[in-house]
Amino acid sequence: MFPGIQRSIPRYIPKSKPSLGINRIRILEKERTIVQLSRQNIQSGLEEFHRNGLVILENAVGHGAIDHVRQRMLEDFRKHRNSPNVHWNQGKCSRNISQTPPLLSEYLHEEIWANRLAVNIMEHIIGPKPQLSFATSNIVLPRTEDRQAVHSDYYCNHLNFPVFLEVCIYLHDVDSRNGGTEFWLGTHDGYSKKDHSSPTTGWIKRDIFTPRAAISPPIQPDIPKGSLCIRDLRCWHAGRENPTDVPRIILGFIYSPRWFGSHMRMRFPSEARKCLETWEHIDCLNTAEFVEGKFDYLEFNQDINLTQTPSDLDAPYVPKHGSGNVTPEDYWTPSTNDDCSSFNQEVVEK
Structure with missing residues (x-):
């Protein structure tokens, strides 16, 4: 680079509908037994991740x-939902909360x-011994219409390659009937912080997600x-309605490369x-703090800091999802001519 010349990276926006779809990878019992993915499934998983911004492994966790x-x-x-320390995602109207998973040894x-x-794949994306620095859950309350x-x-502001990955664990079947997540495949690539509607949230501008939907509408897979x-944490998504009488629970664990130096800490x-x-x-030991004596993990709100800045006080991008209400301007609704159910759900078993 010459002095005084700043390189700009052009945004990639496909001109025609991209060929995006989910190819699920179902873990074989042999792989579960030896706790090691086959070479073919590692490759399939990496191809899927880099194409879509996410990869789904079925039969990965014992029931x-x-x-x-x-x-x-x-x-x-049931004990914590009425606590004043409940963390609401995108305001109380969304009826979507984060709850710390149980931190007792058992x-x-x-x-x-x-x-x-999961590490078999992650280590080929962000390097060996990925660093775990955040643990949470996403719960859609029962009878939620929003x-x-x-x-x-x-x-x-994020780099133009994967840094933070979230491993979501599904504690029960999740689909469009009970609040399955809406995914916008491929949005980890070609978009940036300037596409967010404000500097303190990750909400995407309507004039950005509308043209994206025209070439690749979101999906809500089972x-x-x-x-x-x-x-990839850059990938767009959204929690959806849960009209059932049972809370929809998904666990989430955030990993990053060790060289990044995440300043987030977990308390155990x-x-x-x-x-x-x-x-x-x-x-995980470098990001863990151990508490002697009584410790109520449900009252511990872990700070999110996705920067390389030591303190949230120095970082201008602390999320403020607790403020504001979601309106139709903040999400996409398909027209009668759109078909959001037509996507590839092949199971890859090699």
């Missing part, structure tokens, strides 16, 4: 661990918190219990240290 954590999550939900199942099959705005979870999804009771020390395939 025993799933049921154990889900039961505690439901108990915690609930720290490795296949949920540090899934080796939805979230189209948004990205990467609130700050994802079975025991699946996991690895998603001191007795959990021995468990975390066994997770040698990920880096």
Whole structure:
């Protein structure tokens, strides 16, 4: 680069409808037994991730661990939902909350918190021993008729390659009938912070997502219990309505490369240290703080800081999803001529 010349990176906007669709990868029992993906499935997973901004692995987590954590999550939900410390995503009207997963040692199942099959793919995207620095859940309350705005979870200015990945664990079957997530495939590439409607949220401008929908409308895939999804945090998505009588719960674990130096910290009771020390395939001890004595994890609100800045006070991109209400201007509605159900859902088993 010559002095005084600033390189600009042109935005890639397809001129015709891209060939985007989901190819699910179903984990074979042999892979689950040896906790190692086949070379073919690693390649398929990487192709899927880089094309769409996410990849779904079915049969990745045992139902025993799933049921154990889900039961505690439901108990915690009933106890915590009326607490003044509940974290609302995009305001109370969205009826969508984040709740800390149970941090007691008996609930720290490795296949949920540090899934080796997910790491098989992540280490080829963000490097070896990815760093876990944030753990949360996304819960759509029962009988919810409202939805979230189209948004990205990467609130700050971000690099033009994957840095933060979220591993979502599905504790039960999720689909369009109970609040399945709306995904905008391929939006991890070619878009940036300037496409957000304000500097303190990840909401996407209507004049940005409308032309995107014309060439690649969002999808709301069915994802079975025991699946996991690895998603580039830049990828647009939105929580949807849940008219059922049961809360829709998805766990979320955020990873980044160790070189990035994430300043986010997770807090655990001191007795959990021995468990975390066994997770040698990920880096979590450098982002963990251990608390002696009584510790109510439900009242601990973890700070989100996706910058390389040490303190949120120094970072201008702290999300403020608790303010403002979502209106039809914040999301896309298909016309009668649009067909959002026509997408590829092949299962890749190699």
